[in-house]
Amino acid sequence: MDSNSVGQIPLHQTSSRKRLDHKRDTICILGTGDFGRSLGIRLLKSGHPVVFGSRDPKNSALLPSGAQVFSHAEALKTSKIIFLAVHRENYDFIPALSNLLDGKVLVDVSNNFKMNQYPESNAQYLSQLVPKANVVKGFNTVSAWALQSGSLDASSQVFVCGDDNISKQLVMDVARSIGLSPLDQGSLLAATELENYPLQLFPMWRLPFIIMAGLTVFLFMYYVVLKVIYSYVIYNTDKTYQMVISIPNHVFPCVSLILLGLVYLPGVIAAFLQLYRGTKYKRFPDWLDKWMLCRKQLGLASFAYGFLHVFYSLVKPLRYIFYWKQVQYAASQVKKNTTSEIEMVWVWRGDLFYALGILGFFVFCLLGITSLPSVSNAMNWREFRFVQSKLGHVTLLLCTAHTAVLGWNKFLRPTAFKWGLPPGYMLAMVIPCIVLVLKLILITPCVDRMITRIRQGWERKRRDLDYSA
Template sequence: MKMENSLVMTGGGENANKRDTICIFGTGDFGRSLGMRLLKSGYPVVYGSRDARNSTLLPSGAQVFSHVEALNTSKIIFLAVHRENYDFISALSDQLDGKVLVDVSNNLKVNQYPESNAQYLSQLVPKAKVVKGFNTVSAWALQSGNFDASSQVFVCGDDNQSKQLVMDVARSIGLTPLDQRSLLAAEEIENYPLQLFPMWRLPFRITAGLTVFFFIYCVVIDIIYPYAKENNDFSYKLAISVPNRVFPNVSLILLSLVYLPGVIAAFIQLHRGTKYKRFPDWLDRWMLCRKQLGLVALACAFLHVLYTFVLPTRYSVRWRWINSLIEESKKNKTMQISKVLSWRLDLYFALGILGFALYILLGITSLPSVSNNVNWREFRFVQSKLGYVTLLLCTAHAAVYGWDRFLQSKRYRWGLPQAYMLGMVIPCTVLVLKLILITPCVDKMITRIRQGWERVPKDEKVQTFVNKSSLV
């Protein structure tokens, strides 16, 4: 045992001269995965355990000692146990004097305790230098080598030197440490892994609301109305036809909601005459989730494309075509080609294809791996200018689909407009407002405001004039 201890403390070989020994308290999934990753990176690893004989599940090459013996071999100790099991650590306060204690724990729910686990730990062992970190990395990510998982590690602590040591360990095993400053940030770091798609909640709620609304609306005018008025059963449309009316409208509205907050923000700045006042909280939250809104809109547009490709293969469509041919054969007549209808359909498909192509381009450039390789001007050109072009093409695509149907009274079933008419309200509003903003006089004013110019209120002008007069 003494020989083994000496080997651990000196490094035990060529690789150990380069790496310091790391101590881990906790032999659960995370503790074992972390030890395996450290061993592969050349670190000697020692586990501290109540029962030093229990080493059957630990990675090969690691050693197991009692808590006190393990502490004597290392300056950095990873505490991979739950907060409920911190009791034993108080008795080791003297042995932890001056050592770096890394808390990797997480809780079961957000703000489960009054203080963070790391702050609670620093109260239990005030002589140790507590650092919070590695809690955002899963055991699976450590085992997979970050090929299919996030490699970011949030680190915070009150002692900069100790924090730097932990960050160096993270880098050496292939992770990316992010300094979150003092230990006060531990609560935020501990809450981070417990959040479930926080930036996606509002987009998902909006999408769900719009989808349910348009689905019910289309069922009413396309299925219930014919059955109530003419006793025609079109319930089979629930599978393909109705969704193919829902998704394009939802997609178009979501895309317009990506650009509507920017338009609103521009008009607010025009009204205030300054850029140095905060926007309302609801507008801030809206602007922060624009990327997610755009990606959900792209998903809905993709579904619309798939449903459209399926349409010609449906039995009801093929039956209608065959029946139409039989009727024409019986009458011995040939239907003449309509150039207007040909132009309309070709224009409809052309606008849809171009709009969807730009849609995909917007989605691709929003990916971190792509956006990191373009400068700010290029990213803004694609996401802003081409984004408005995409919105214009998709809105025109919907308008050509409707053509002159809005003038036909028979299209208004129970006085209700067609679904595509409702879907065009917000996009058309955004385009009209944007057209106002890009007019030279308005655009010039917005540019001045965003460059720092402020409009002085009349009261301040009068007060300034009075002050100057009194000085004279």
Template structure:
């Protein structure tokens, strides 16, 4: 438990340092720059990736113009994909730091600069991810009132009646699958919002350290797990279909599941009793093999 506290303290100290920099008059939102750049970079990449796979593919291969999907359908794929990646990027540096400490066998050596900077903007990364999740939720709520969706529904019924040969059966697996998909999404969003609320200065201020670390670590990883499961269920029966891989490219949701899955697997490894025990001892000040003086000497030769 002190494990995460170590990181949190570091984080908070540096955040208050960052706050002093804010008064420097020429920079707006310095700690938001990196997260926003990452978010816009990812959004641009996935937007063009999905534009090619969905709209341009349909135009080239099937001569169908489905460009109207750009506004809502495409955006509603880009937002959750980037949101999930950003959320996992909040928890990746903590995992990397833990493995670095395990590898070095000590907590007395500083993390590399890039890891430090990354850790300092985790809160902002999480809030950007929450913003995108919020957009994803609203985009989902308005799906049924869209013209294209209503039109498709009506066409479907008209087809159904014209073509009486295939009986219109209720598929229970489909009902369970889609409902589980929605429920995981709702629960994930709910926990997301909870995490966002505790990051409000006035709410976070009323929590004790243990409580803050409990929420940010335990609840955070639970949120990541639920949202990743939400992504896996989305593609559950599409992973093995060849039609999924248009032009031999994997669909967007598969790409976005890579980082969260890696984070979750590494986190589970860290929770294994033997690993967890070593890590806890390291964070309490214990060092592998060398006494403290020797380590400082080694360090100078290592660097």
């Protein structure tokens, strides 16, 4: 006998054992609808043997090739992990299979048609029907389309909850094997929250939408008063046509500038609050926490309004009223037999106005691009913070200067205040100017050093701080 082979497993047996160790678990799917088929396709591509349980095993034309189809009872005998891909209304066949589910992992992927539709979650109800099965809630936040097409970038997270940790780990391993990122949400009590999650309509956009809708409506009506109603009352002139292009092109930049200011205002408020308290170990007020959590949405909304302003500005020279005014002005010059002298102040004002707008929008585009997950994930924290904070304040400065040049010296003219009301762009500059002034204070060396020390853990009066607030 070869001495090298003593006590060793032959090479071909070692390879066979390695192949067996890497063999994927067989997955059973009860339900042959869209989600069940899509999940089956994804599992097959990842190397999992898939068995479908159907009430009509002969009708399997739509099921993916490579999968086996049996009756519910026969399918349950093939796997220890079962995905239940049916609606709660169709759980009536489950109690009859209770003995076959003893000790097995039963994954509930169902969702409801409205939030809190039932007194208990679907997963909790299922655990009552089969008390000896290990029910796990998961995969309900992933769409059938994303599973089948492989477009999992936008929905790669899978929330999992259950009372048995080993069962949860098995389900999470399956999720990882098909390219998903599982997150443990605790016990089965969290199933209600998980089932309500897919039914929420842009939950992080609710407050930003209310803010931008309120600002849009207010400023639109404000400009209607200044430009349409005022002209009709004072000069008996019909300028209702401005409600289509001209007024929106005033409203969009104003809302964009205000929203951009609201993105950076909570940051400076938080900094001054830390300076006042002398510590970073005390919670911010709830309203400030909620405000800071929706800064990305406010920034994206501001960027969208800025885009609208750019396109509306490009359309303005194409309008009939623009050509008409140009012709009338030229005709008046001909009648008077005069020509207007060029005014260098207005030349500088116009060029500076457009230059600041172009530069501001260019940096704004950089902010928008870096907010994309594919771009932000490729940046380290310092790079992301530099773009979103430093360049963000530069964007706010350029856009505010762009608006200020538009007004030039009109704030000194009483005629600019129709019925005593300031022009809309003056209102839009209030919050950005406040942010810029406060930020200027924060970046002064003495204040910046104090803020840095506090954020590194230094505290002014540690004994007197109330950490429960």
